[in-house]
Amino acid sequence: MKLLAVTACTTGIAHTYMAAEAIEEVAKKKGYEVKVETRGSIGVENELTPEDIQSADAILIASDMAVPMERFMGKKLLYVPISDAIKDAEGLVEQAFKAPVYKGDKKDLVDEVAEIKEKKASERRGVYKHLLNGVSFMIPFVVAGGITIALSFIFGYNAFQNEGTLAYYLKAIGDAAFGLMVPILAGYIAYSIADRPGLAPGMVGGLIAVNLNAGFLGGLAAGFLAGYIVYAIKKYIKLPKTLQGIMPVLIIPVLSSLSVGLIMYYVIGIPVAALNTAMNNFLTGLSGANAVVLGLIIGLMMAVDMGGPINKAAYAFGTGTLAAGTGSAVMAAVMAAGMTPPLGLALATALFKNKFTAAESEAGKAAWILGASFITEGAIPFAAADPLRVIPSIMVGSAVTGALSMLFNCTLSVPHGGIFVLFAVGNIPGYLVSIIAGTIVTTLLIGMLKKPVVEK
Amino acid sequence: MLINENLIDMNLEADTKEEAIKKLAQMAYKEGRVNDIDRYVEAVLKREAEYSTSVGFGVAIPHGKTDAVNEPFLGFAKVKGIDWSAPDEKPVDLVFIIGVPEAQAGNEHLKILAKLSRRLMKDDFRQLLRQASSKKDILAAVQEAVA
Structure with missing residues (x-):
């Protein structure tokens, strides 16, 4: 037996x-x-x-x-x-x-x-879980905002400038959705860490990150800050039983929003402002440098924070080189390098399905349109979910695109619009080659670096 | 080491299991193994409430896994026949107390405790502990058991 x-x-x-x-x-x-x-x-x-x-x-x-x-x-x-x-x-x-x-x-x-x-x-605890939570709530805002802005370009890349037109309202709606993107990301990262009380300070901190031009990286900082501050308040501040009722309605929201806000302004805001100035000076100093190197650096900058201070500096530098009527090679490199991150990620979600969550795969479909419309923000959900692997991949891809665009001497005479403004590009074949090359580089790097998703 | 002479009491004065657990926790606190006596005792009593840690044959092994423990430890005391709601209803005279941090580093200590738990089911080991007259004898018996 x-x-x-x-x-x-x-x-x-x-x-x-x-x-x-x-x-x-x-x-x-x-x-x-x-x-x-x-x-x-x-x-x-x-x-x-x-x-x-x-x-x-x-x-x-x-x-x-x-x-x-x-x-x-x-x-x-x-x-x-x-x-x-x-x-x-x-x-x-x-x-x-x-x-x-x-x-x-x-x-x-x-x-x-x-x-x-x-x-x-x-088991999927900690930072990664909080990030994914924030990102999953942010994705609809990115898609809604990006597609609506892209729609406004159909009426012409600058049609939205005419107040009262449909294009104007489309752009305004898209901007509203984009404006909520980072606060939602920060809010729901904090929510994941500290539950419901984390939402308010997280969203407040996220909006401050937007106002400071600190981009989504600032938003990530705000979200984690808010989450852990609320967590600490809940853990360490003990009120007598009779006063416990005011913890969730008064103490936690005020104390946490105040601390997150002040930290954002004093600790994050000052370096970001300094960074902005430094970037501007850096680029101005580079004006005379080798064109291909300049394109490469612009590419890196466009991709590193997607709408954050570094990206903004490169974009502002690009628009500054636009002179009425003539095309600018720098502007062309800026736009091409800004298009490849979402395009590369869209291609990656199609090719490497096991490396993305279901929500990310859906966002990947929209990323095609966002990338084609020069809405770099389309890459943010992917970058926020896995910054250490995604950001380097898109930076390298954009650097390749920026350098090639300069090498082929492509030019652009308008500041925005993606494929809707191809008519304003000088050397269209070269431009397309640059964009496709960077897209493929990004996709391959993502395929190599990103790990298969374990959940589900 | 999980256990040393300062974690052994050859004649612990206690009338109830709560009292015994508290005194043993104080012993561990003095040795720096526990950082918060109240929280550790609470964890042990909570475990005790699920069902008695007395295993019969006069032996009990109260234990707690909590952040209040700095470092895994094993304590031992002889007591004078305490009621520990034992399955065989016999009073307990041998108590091993165990503390493990919530997040333990490595399995070495757990393996030792597993071995000791197995040995406690053997009559000859319990006899050895009862006959031991000094802390040294107890240490030797425990070390032999988990070797």
């Missing part, structure tokens, strides 16, 4: 092993063959193999925890709390051989799968 057992207790320190010992001892005394799997804090030890289970006459499970059950289908099985095994191992061993056959049922399997999923989700 062969008995298999599984033991597990809630802390996994002592009873798991005492029960295992008791069962082994009793079984050996009775002359049974025995093997006990222990599932304690150390991990699973002495795990039962399919062969063990195949040859077993009965299974005894003494556990206060969920144990993988599917494998015992068709075996006599007795399931008891662990304390029973310590109290009366002898009786249980006998009972196990008379136990009914375990049939399992669908519900158990579904429950188990749900449990595994939940466990995986909780």
Whole structure:
């Protein structure tokens, strides 16, 4: 006769092993063959193999925890709390051989799968989980804003400048959605960290990041700041019972928004302003440099923070080189390099499906249009979710595009519009080659650097 | 080391299991193993409330896994027959107390505790502990058991 057992207790320190010992001892005394799997804090030890289970006459499970059950289908099985095994191992061993056959049922399997999923989700803890939460709430704003702005370009790249026209309103709607993008990102990062009370300081901090031109990187900072500040307030500020009611409605919102806001202005705002000035000076100083190098640097700048201070500096520098009526090579490089990040990511979501979440894959489809319309922000959801891998990839791709555009001496005579303003480009074939080359470089780098998504 | 002579009391004065747990926690606190006696005791009693950590044969192993523990430890005390709601209803005279931090680094200590738990189920080991007359004897017995 062969008995298999599984033991597990809630802390996994002592009873798991005492029960295992008791069962082994009793079984050996009775002359049974025995093997006990222990599932304690150390991990699973002495795990039962399919062969063990195949040859077993009965299974005894003494556990206060969920144990993988599917494998015992068709075996006599007795399931008891662990304390029973310590109290009366002898009786249980006998009972196990008379136990009914375990049939399992669908519900158990579904429950188990749900449990595994939940466990995986909780493992995906920390920074990454908070980022993904923020990004998933931000994506609709990016898509809505980007597509609406792109629609306004259909009426001409500068049609939105005429107040009261449809193009004007389309652009205004798109800007409204874009304006909410970073506050939502920051708000829901904080929400993920600190629950509901995190939302207000997160969104406030996010909007300050926008006002400071700190871009989405500033928004990320605001979100984490707000989340952890609220978390700390909840943990360390203890009010007497009678006053606890004012914590969520008064103390937490005011204190956290105030601290996040002040930190954003004093700690993030000043360096960002300094960065803006430094970038402008840097680019002005580069004006005389080798054109290809300048294109490369512009590409890097356009991609690094997508609408943040560095990107803005490069864009402003580009528009500054526009003189009425004539095309500018710098402006052409700026726009081309600003188009490749969303395009490269769109292509990557199509080619490397396992490396993106379902929400990201959907955003990838919209990113085609955003990229083609020179709305670099289309890349932000991807960059925010995985900055260390995505940002370098898009920077290199944009640098290639910027350098090639300069090399081919492409020019552009308008400040915005993407493919809608191709008529204003000098050397269109060269321009398209530059953009496609950068897009492919970005896609390949993402394919190499990004890890497959583990959830789901 | 999980256990040392300062974590052993050959004659602990306690009338209830709560009192025994508190005194053992103080012992661990003095050795710097526990940073917050109240929280540690709370964790142990919470575990105790699920079902008694007495395993019968006069042995109890109260334990707590909590942030209030700095470093895994094992404490031991002989007591004078305390009621510990044992499964065999016998009073407890041998108490091992265990503390493990919530996030333990490495499994070494857990493996030792697992071995000790297994040994406690053996009559000869319990006899050895009961006959031991000095802290040194207890240390030697424990070390032999988990070797």
